[in-house]
Amino acid sequence: MCPTIQKDIVNCFAEELVKSVIEEMGHDVFGLLVDESADVSDKEQMAVVFRFVDKRGMVKERFMSITHVSDTASSSLKAAIDSLFAKYGLSIKKVRGQGYDGASNMRVLEYIEIEGAEDLKRSQACGLLKTNGNLSMVLQRRDQDILNAMDLVNSTKRQLQKFRDDGWNSLMNRVSSFCEEHDIEKVDMEKDFVDSRRPRNKKTGVSNMHHYKVNCLFAVLDLQLQEFNDRFNEVNTELLICASSLSPIDSFTEFDHSKFMRLSKFYPDDFTHGEYISLEQELDIYIDNVRNDERFTHLKCLGELARMLVETRKNMSHPLVYRLLKLVLILHVATATVERCFSAMKIVKSHRRNRIGDQFLNDCLVCFIEKVVFLSITNETVMKRFQDMKTRRVVL
Template identity: 40%
Template sequence: MTAPSIQKEICSCFAEEVLKKIFEELGDEVFSILVDESRDVSNEEQMAFVLRYVDKLGNMKERFVGLVHVMETTSLSLKSGIDKLFARYNLSLDRVRGQGYDGASNLSGEFNGFKALILKENSSAYFVHCFAHQLQLVVVGLATKHHEIFKFFGEVSNLINIVSASCKRIDVGREKQRENLQLNPEVETGRGKNQELSLARPGDTQTLASDDAHKSQADGVEIYMKSFTFVFYLHMMKEILGITNKLCEALQKKDQDIVNACQLIRSTKAQLLDYRLEGFDSLLKDVTTFCDKYEIEVVKMEDEYVDPKNRRKKTNITNRHHYVVNNFNTVLDMQIQEYVRRFNEVTTNLLMLMNCLSPCNSFSAFNKQNLLDLAGMYPYDFNIDEKDKLKYELGHYIYNMKDHTRFANLNGVGDLAKRMVETRKHIDYPLVYRLMKLSLVLPVAMASVERSFSSMKHVKTDLRNRMGDGYMNDSCICFVERDLFQQVSVEDVMQRFQKMKSRRQQL
């Protein structure tokens, strides 16, 4: 019973029991699929597969159901892997109501991508480009297109490389941070707050071959960091990234619904626009205060701007014009334009119709005709008779919701669905509740898939690089879905293990 083959069979039994709980939770409901591929430590391409669905209590769930080893990453190969997975777990493409991928052409290609192959078999499997991936592209686009911002992040990377290359420098940094925390008792500490962490190193310090090279580069970084320009970009990017951080955190939640995510995107763009129109004076005040505190020379805004690349040439503009027009306004305009370009899907007809389900502000977005049009976009879920019944059901529904105190002050469609189950209103308004579930299963981001890849790196390491695909898949299921794994009964595992084949000894 301690042989490696027996241990793998026991792990497989646990994984099967976890999957059994997932499919019992799913039942006969519709779902969305989230797919991505990545290489493991053995350079084998693994495709992670996650289901998104609404359980019987109205809770939004994203569950990892397995890895599939694919020989190549073409759309046909990925489609073949999904077909095998669906056949193994008795799932049907007819129940798919959403697809969530990143921007890779083999997945989201308009004509020959994996998305297109699914849509050919099921026109209601609507595709949503991962919002978190698009948000990342927004930030990266700004950091690469604006020369000064690109230089700013480059110098920050050099600083981290220099500090991380020496244990002595790291210890000095930790000591300084400890002293700062002692001097500021109001600073919150705890999980995720001002913890002692290692610096992320975006570059390779091996390029800094000698101490002289370290000193030379450190001198350059120090000169730049003691300049007004660096402080200006530091505070500006801190404000911009602070505005987008709320959206970033929301997209990491498994139960995030797409209606709420779209509202957060709109509010983020609105805040960036307000900051662009009114934020420069407050930014300049913060920068000036910081410079005075650390004895950094403050640039006089009314003096003529001097180009550091060509100091003798007159620019005929003031420092204020340079920092306001050429930098502050330009950076904010680029950021807002990137949001509009990357998140153009939030303006599509489907998401605009789904927004009418939002319970925010006493169901102010409710529109009966739009919700009827939304039902028309799901021909597999609403027949002609049900569409007629939905019209009258919506009238009773909105009157009841506005008159019911338990449905006041809800944050999104997810909260609304759970409250309807708690009050058993989902039985009174089954067609409206069906619309809610269709809205909730539409994927927002691929955080669950990315977490499964992180788990895969824990399971299959350099020391266990010969692990087979089946054993790795079973181990990843147990590792990722730990909450369900802890609910698995040992007796059920023993029974499944004994039924696998005849054995000389009972477990």
């Protein structure tokens, strides 16, 4: 019943759980997802999630730690990450991707949509939330791979461009129908636009048509399209184009020998010169093998391909191809897992338990969030760790 003993027991479970996750990773490469948020007591907390491919070819995202940081400066976050890696004997050289969440920016957008001082800014925030919000929800699957994500992004870009080019008239027709249905006075698009925050006798010099079409609609759409283009520059785009050669869809129709080799060049620390030569020789055998195996016929994504390669043990026959596949799979698509961790933090550290200590909070969250791994931890291993922590009056 002693609080100190209870905290020791929870800590033992948490440490055994993290140890199990590290063993699940197999000391292989992984992606790092990080975010920070204030808890109910206004202490800044940094959450860390690892994305990796396990020994069965499954893409996993595991919560590793939540750590109190003095501030949100990059140096403070880096120091906390270094401390975590040192504690568990992990090497930063194994990290092949980093993700830092932008969901907080969406909450900023929600505020601007309602409270924004400028009509243009409110319109932009509203448009960004409606368009990118739907895309964000689709991308939040833990096993979503980068190729499917890019297909969704490209589809969204095409729809935005199509709406910018041809969507104004259809939008006006829907607005007109809505006004008629609800007996609302229609805006005369040919009249001068009047800013409600300015004196009514002060003209703006633009028509309603220009204001709503150019200043509002086009401004929002151009902002979104520019943001997409900025996020996916030439280097990122080439990486993703090359990664498409891994796709198993339609019996590997996207396979391209030269793209495959260019993709491997993005990972100079993972392939020696000799392995580059071996990979080039391995590719023709690999593609012939999987195309003539019925078990690979109906695969739809990279995750399914990785699982099937392990299941059929072809990952042993084509180890370099499988290594490249894993490197692409650990590229993060979204950091929704980190946000879910903060949602769980509100359950563990509530207003009634707002004085819970940092270590105890971390241990409780690790056990609470990773329930599946937690259930696999045996009492015997926990008892041994508990006994070894320090000298006890009673031997368990």
